[in-house]
Amino acid sequence: MKLLQVRKGQFVYYNNELHKVYSVKPLAKKSVLMFRVKDMEQVASRADEVSLYKPKHMDSFMFFGERYTLREDVPAEEGGYILIAKPDPDYMDHYSLNEFEKIESVEGKNVITTRQNTVKSREFFVMVPGEEQGSNDIAYFDKGKVSAEQQQHDAQLADDLRDRSSIRPSIGDVYLNLDNTGTAMVVAIMGEEVTLGTGDKLTFHDLHKADNWSYLYNVADGDFR
Template sequence: MKLYQVRKGQFVYYNNELHKVYGVKPMYKLSIHLIKLRDLSQHITSAASIEKYIPKENDSFIFDHKVYTLRQNQRPSAGDFILINNPAPDTLDHYSLNEIEVVETVDNKGVVTSDLDGIRHSEYLLMAPGRAPDSHPIDYKDMAGIDENYDDAGPQIIHPYAELSTQIGDIYKKKDNDMLIEAMVIAIKGHTIYLGGGYEVPHDELMNTDQWEFQYNPFNNGQS
């Protein structure tokens, strides 16, 4: 893709796997910040290394280690995930393209999510649990050479820390702070991540892109 074509929220393929764009920084060579949907790990790359994909009804993919199928005309229940593929937010709403939110309540007009967004039924696709037999898997752009058991997300994670998507050496920048903080992952114990400078954070917090942003890993020469 060209840099001017990239927008926050787009689904894209990077290194053959499905990701979502969560940030674009045009002034940098590696200007595209991505989240791999399979395990929510963060990655950075260039616009030339990604290819856009528009999710649609009956697509299926792994999100945070669990498989879902997108459904158009199936009403959600409280606790279900939805993919906001056709956003038309009102003035006080804060959602945008392809955000994934959890449903709190449902009525005839739409849903209210855990982020207190009111979303019309025409704006989202339901993420129904499981990979439906009639679905179109979109986890990989090219399925050639992919293990037929790829629904088991575990073997696809390229680090030795069980289901965590963080590696020793990853450098993160804290976003929700007036002071510039960049720190390297120096140790991992269970679901607790230890950063240089004495920071100790839960893995879920480190993966929250509103709080921490992955920068790079100096030991990962294959990163691009």
């Protein structure tokens, strides 16, 4: 792709795997910042190293270790996830292209997400857990290049990510919020309570057991961008 074609939120393939662009830095040598959808690993690349993909009905992929299939013909359910592929927010709502959001409630065919966005049914795909029969696997651009070792790693990815989440938190730990795919860093620890950069305060136990916070990395490891 050319740099002018790259936009925040786009799904792209990089190194044969599905990624999502979260920022574009035109003046940087590696100007496209993205995360790998299957495990949220962050990476930077040049625009000419990625290729665009537009998600469709019945596409299947891994999102943070779990397999989902995109459906436009099933009703949304409270507690499930949606992918906002055709964003058209009202002035009070705040979301953009290809955002993953968790459903707080359903109003007719529309949903209200945990970020208090009202999303119309024509804007999103329902993320149905599992790989539906007849679905199109888009996790890799060329599945023929995926080794048996990589397939085995993918099969146990959810368990590996849960193991990473069980690490005792420390200053500089960055966590992913699965409700809105935002990230937050541990900025303070007092006794058994941690404070995140978002202002959230949780005990060690609550942070590890929460279904909407998952450990990514520590900034001291050199992975922070």
